[in-house]
Amino acid sequence: MRGSWKKMVVNYDQDVEWHDLKREVLDRQIYYFQTENPAPVIVDAGAHIGLATLYFKWLYPEARVWAFEPNPHVRALLEQNVAENNLTGVTVMPQAVSNHAGTAKFYIDATDWRWWSVGSMRRGAWNGEQKNQKEITVESIKFSDFVQNFTTIDLLKLDIEGSEQAILYSLRGQLSKIKQLIFEFHPTREQNLTDLTRFLRKSGFEIAFKNRKNQKINAWHDGELVLVEAEREG
Numbered sequence: 001m002r003g004s005w006k007k008m009v010v011n012y013d014q015d016v017e018w019h020d021l022k023r024e025v026l027d028r029q030i031y032y033f034q035t036e037n038p039a040p041v042i043v044d045a046g047a048h049i050g051l052a053t054l055y056f057k058w059l060y061p062e063a064r065v066w067a068f069e070p071n072p073h074v075r076a077l078l079e080q081n082v083a084e085n086n087l088t089g090v091t092v093m094p095q096a097v098s099n100h101a102g103t104a105k106f107y108i109d110a111t112d113w114r115w116w117s118v119g120s121m122r123r124g125a126w127n128g129e130q131k132n133q134k135e136i137t138v139e140s141i142k143f144s145d146f147v148q149n150f151t152t153i154d155l156l157k158l159d160i161e162g163s164e165q166a167i168l169y170s171l172r173g174q175l176s177k178i179k180q181l182i183f184e185f186h187p188t189r190e191q192n193l194t195d196l197t198r199f200l201r202k203s204g205f206e207i208a209f210k211n212r213k214n215q216k217i218n219a220w221h222d223g224e225l226v227l228v229e230a231e232r233e234g
Contacts, residue, residue: 006058011080012049013073014114021117025051028214030227033155033180038062039089040154045097045143045167048117050078052157057087064089070096070106070138071119095141096121097160099170103137110134120161122188144170150177158183165191168199175203181230193226205230 003010003018005026012018024030031052039062044053047067056063067082067090069075075094082090096104098121108119110132123133147153156178158164164183171178181200185193197207209217210227220226 005054008054008058009081009084010049010051010054011077011084013077017115017117021048021051024212024214025055029055030210030212030214031055031157031182032059033182033229035060035154035179037154039064041150041152042066042155042157043147043153044068044157046157046159046161047078047092048159049074050081052159053078053087053090054081054085056155057085057090062089064091066091066093068093068095068097068141070094070104070140071108071136072138073108073114074117074119093141095139097143097146097158097163097167098140099142099144099166100140101142101145102140104140106136106138107133108136118161120163122162143167144174147171147174147177153178155180155182157181162186162188162191165196168196172203175200175205179232181205181228183228185226185228187224193220193228197228200230204233206233 001012001015040060042056042063042065044065044067047053047069050067053065053067056065067078069078079092082092096106098104104121106119106121107123109115164185200207208229211217212225
């Protein structure tokens, strides 16, 4: 299927999912950020079909983007969207971001619904409620080794379905390279937003919370998805 946004062509697989993600990423602009760098370095981990990558390139045309997407079904659409919109400075990465390099089990929707944006290294998705899944084997990259290659990352965007705390903890000692973070926090048994917020504040970030409507919030329910924005102080 094919849609459009601000003269960009967007190829997608599932109509309802496309409209849901378009509303969040492109219309409400949940990943908006400001930088004085006209060619910011952006890492888009959990790129899916590339809506955030397309948005970043619209916002900053000279941006250099590394877009990670391990699911081959949606990565093909990501690559198609990058190519058909003639985006330069975008590198599609086929790996799952992880604490180890090699391979990993990855779980995707196995129903005819094909709601692949909840693909995760967690069985049952982040909330454990996805019952009909297919297990695939994907490449994984040790994300801390990847970050080691940069002196500065202007924005790290994470949408990795329940692995965000482990990945951010793995960057201990390298977070000073990252100027801004935007990530969706998925409450799981292994993650705690209070602990993660404390860790990021100790690492020099100021924190703001938003809901999926891109509205600032001061409190949230335990099972709620929360968008976290972290900007380095000063």
